[in-house]
Amino acid sequence: MQFLFDESAGVPDLTIRGDAYKYLIKVRRHQAGDQIALRHPEKPEVLHRYLLESIDGRRAHLQLERSIEEPVKAEHSLHIGWCVIDPKSVEKVLPTLNELGVAKITFIYCERSQKSFKPDFKRFERMLESSMQQCGRSEWMELEMMDSLDDFLAAYPGAVVLDFCSSVLKSNVKVSTVLVGSEGGFSDAERIRLHSQRCIRLDTPMILRSESAVTAIAAKML
Numbered sequence: 001m002q003f004l005f006d007e008s009a010g011v012p013d014l015t016i017r018g019d020a021y022k023y024l025i026k027v028r029r030h031q032a033g034d035q036i037a038l039r040h041p042e043k044p045e046v047l048h049r050y051l052l053e054s055i056d057g058r059r060a061h062l063q064l065e066r067s068i069e070e071p072v073k074a075e076h077s078l079h080i081g082w083c084v085i086d087p088k089s090v091e092k093v094l095p096t097l098n099e100l101g102v103a104k105i106t107f108i109y110c111e112r113s114q115k116s117f118k119p120d121f122k123r124f125e126r127m128l129e130s131s132m133q134q135c136g137r138s139e140w141m142e143l144e145m146m147d148s149l150d151d152f153l154a155a156y157p158g159a160v161v162l163d164f165c166s167s168v169l170k171s172n173v174k175v176s177t178v179l180v181g182s183e184g185g186f187s188d189a190e191r192i193r194l195h196s197q198r199c200i201r202l203d204t205p206m207i208l209r210s211e212s213a214v215t216a217i218a219a220k221m222l
Helices: 018-027 087-100 121-135 149-155 188-193 211-222
Strands: 013-016 035-040 043-056 059-069 079-083 103-108 141-144 160-162 177-180
Touching: 013 018, 018 059, 035 059, 079 141, 079 211, 087 121, 087 211, 103 149, 121 141, 141 149, 177 211
Parallel strands: 079 103, 079 177, 103 141, 160 177
Antiparallel strands: 013 059, 035 043, 043 059
16 A cells, blocks of 8 residues: 545544554554555645554554655556446456556447446546555546547547557557447447547457457557
């Protein structure tokens, strides 16, 4: 754990109870005299370092030593447009995408997306919170939902499409927004709609699952 989110982070004297107490004392086994790093969820760029003064029953008493602006984020900002797939598949790779530094994901209902799939942003945000505390990232990943590919392209006309084409993505090429299809890829009608967009592919003969493609493109670009 690089830090812990707490809504009281920044106050001079802080008492930790409940799940945070169990995690710090029972799981992490912190003792009096240890330093504890906290961030406020609404101002995560500021790191607050506390001294664990004492442990009293089910409470831990902390005293603020210093607060410094210490943002931790990827050097390059990557936005992924991701045609909706099974949320369970998204959940498998979401912490990894967060650790890699993906800045934003826009989920889009494309022609091959099952309409019964409903991304649960509240659940995703809980997963991101846990991932941030573990990897140290201080910037919240932005999550967005769009009803159609047309809406996405209208909002992000410069999006680059990841699909089967001749242009292999090079390591030194930086892309701001990349569009990835759902399982089965883009439909013929969608490919006609996307013909004017720049297209790239990964240098592999393998057919990747949607979540594998998203992870691979994020790792390549970031």
